Amino acid sequence: MIQDKEGMIRIEQSSGKTPGRLMEIAGKAVSEALGKVLREGSSILILAGNGNNGGDGAVVCRMLAGRFSVQIAYVCGEPKTREARAAYRKVDPACIVSVNDLSEALRHADAIIDAVYGFSFHGPLDPEMKKLFRAVNNSGKPVYSIDLNSGCEADTGHCDSDAVRSKITYALDCYKPFHLLRKDHQKFQQCELLSLGLPHEGPSRYREMDEDLFFANFPKKSETAYKGSLGKALLISGCYGMAGAAGLNILGAETVGIPYLHAAMPEEIYAPLASRFLTPVMHPFGHESWYEVLEPLIHQATAIGFGSGAVYMDHKSQILDLILQNSKVPVVLDAEALRLLQHNTYILRFAGAPVILTPHIGEFSAISNLPEDAIRDNRLKTALDFASDYKVIVVLKGPNTIVASPSGEVYINQTGNQALSQAGSGDVLTGMMTAMLAMTRDVFTAVCMAVWLHGYLAELGTKNHSMQNFRLETYPELMDELFRKHGL
Numbered sequence: 001m002i003q004d005k006e007g008m009i010r011i012e013q014s015s016g017k018t019p020g021r022l023m024e025i026a027g028k029a030v031s032e033a034l035g036k037v038l039r040e041g042s043s044i045l046i047l048a049g050n051g052n053n054g055g056d057g058a059v060v061c062r063m064l065a066g067r068f069s070v071q072i073a074y075v076c077g078e079p080k081t082r083e084a085r086a087a088y089r090k091v092d093p094a095c096i097v098s099v100n101d102l103s104e105a106l107r108h109a110d111a112i113i114d115a116v117y118g119f120s121f122h123g124p125l126d127p128e129m130k131k132l133f134r135a136v137n138n139s140g141k142p143v144y145s146i147d148l149n150s151g152c153e154a155d156t157g158h159c160d161s162d163a164v165r166s167k168i169t170y171a172l173d174c175y176k177p178f179h180l181l182r183k184d185h186q187k188f189q190q191c192e193l194l195s196l197g198l199p200h201e202g203p204s205r206y207r208e209m210d211e212d213l214f215f216a217n218f219p220k221k222s223e224t225a226y227k228g229s230l231g232k233a234l235l236i237s238g239c240y241g242m243a244g245a246a247g248l249n250i251l252g253a254e255t256v257g258i259p260y261l262h263a264a265m266p267e268e269i270y271a272p273l274a275s276r277f278l279t280p281v282m283h284p285f286g287h288e289s290w291y292e293v294l295e296p297l298i299h300q301a302t303a304i305g306f307g308s309g310a311v312y313m314d315h316k317s318q319i320l321d322l323i324l325q326n327s328k329v330p331v332v333l334d335a336e337a338l339r340l341l342q343h344n345t346y347i348l349r350f351a352g353a354p355v356i357l358t359p360h361i362g363e364f365s366a367i368s369n370l371p372e373d374a375i376r377d378n379r380l381k382t383a384l385d386f387a388s389d390y391k392v393i394v395v396l397k398g399p400n401t402i403v404a405s406p407s408g409e410v411y412i413n414q415t416g417n418q419a420l421s422q423a424g425s426g427d428v429l430t431g432m433m434t435a436m437l438a439m440t441r442d443v444f445t446a447v448c449m450a451v452w453l454h455g456y457l458a459e460l461g462t463k464n465h466s467m468q469n470f471r472l473e474t475y476p477e478l479m480d481e482l483f484r485k486h487g488l
């Protein structure tokens, strides 16, 4: 389960266990995990803060003493919470090292345990702490962080530039958003979830997706199925010079096995697409005919994707208006459609159907009017704010793609690799997403499924193909293997 600070406090309160008891459970779980990775008899320095994360550190100190040579330094002064004070009182005074002797202790230690800040940390680090964490990061010693790397925020994933870097971070009971944004901040090499055995019945606004969940939600064809029974996806994309984008849209939709696909494109790229793809119904449109061709299609589709490779598409602005003002079904806006939204985001307010935007960070900067650095520092919050302001689903693409809904639901994707950082990979995603939306009732679920699958197939593909030269054209055959594995 994924929870933020508020959710963790709710779980803690409904567990029926006192905070002191929970601290004992957490300290024991961390001690057992550390016992498996630390060399017997080695020197360990625990850096403890003045909150409950420091309290966990004190419990670990007590439990590891005897097997290891353990020292603990209270780097933020006396413990402040009742439980942390109680844990402190049980520490052998001989283990406590004064902050004046910290440099020496750091030099002498074989390993460092980071228990300075946990999920309550927010905002910037003060200069003293920055200096200490820089020394820790430059020490070359293995660092093990309890719950979170100190200097990083649990809920936003924002990390101070000097936040502690660890070899292993032990997430307590639940992953926090910070742990899932690992590719963004790269603060830990490895993250291990330690169960504290707490009840997880309550709600979480953080969605999860894996192979089992994907197939549990994937719509199956019944014996009485006909071509339109799983919906009808409509892709409007491409232009002269960018026929490939429309082709990759189609490839993405075909990957998930959409039984009824309609593809509309400028007539000058119709011939190459029609000779490459046999199953979609093609709707070429020209300078004069665009409205007559597209208007009825928009009313017949169960999901629409627009914008991939549409740079030189005639009437692209009018087409965007036509879709937003007429569609009653989910609309995915990609690439050129996002560019059309620059300084024009108000048109999103006219949409009468769910709208999904799929920007990468540059596109998101352009439509949100925020500098790229500000977005990079706080991807989760900026995506959520935009989603809530404009009542759209934001798919902020990146190493850990974020899906944010207007009501505050979040999915942080874990699949994918650098094989996907190539032109055309977003076009495939748009095709997949439009098809998933056409076939699946729940809009947010369909979007998360497409994002997950897009990355997962790249992971499967790069087991047998190179990372450098991974071909998007292999997607349908990779998916075919997955379908067969799940009996579809």
Ligand SMILES: NC(=O)C1=CN([C@@H]2O[C@H](COP(=O)(O)OP(=O)(O)OC[C@H]3O[C@@H](n4cnc5c(N)ncnc54)[C@H](O)[C@@H]3O)[C@@H](O)[C@H]2O)[C@@H](O)CC1
Pocket (backbone or CB within 6 Å): 008, 009, 011, 012, 022, 023, 026, 049, 050, 051, 052, 053, 054, 055, 056, 080, 081, 116, 117, 118, 119, 120, 121, 122, 123, 124, 125, 126, 146, 147, 148, 172, 173
């Ligand atoms: N709720 C739970 O389920 C459990 C929580 N436990 C531990 O408790 C931790 C949370 O403890 P706390 O809420 O006491 O707080 P923390 O230990 O996360 O933080 C310590 C103190 O630092 C302060 N602080 C925040 N930002 C700061 C900044 N920029 N500069 C300086 N100080 C700052 C906080 O206000 C807090 O008083 C968890 O991460 C976990 O390690 C465990 O003991 C047991 C189970």
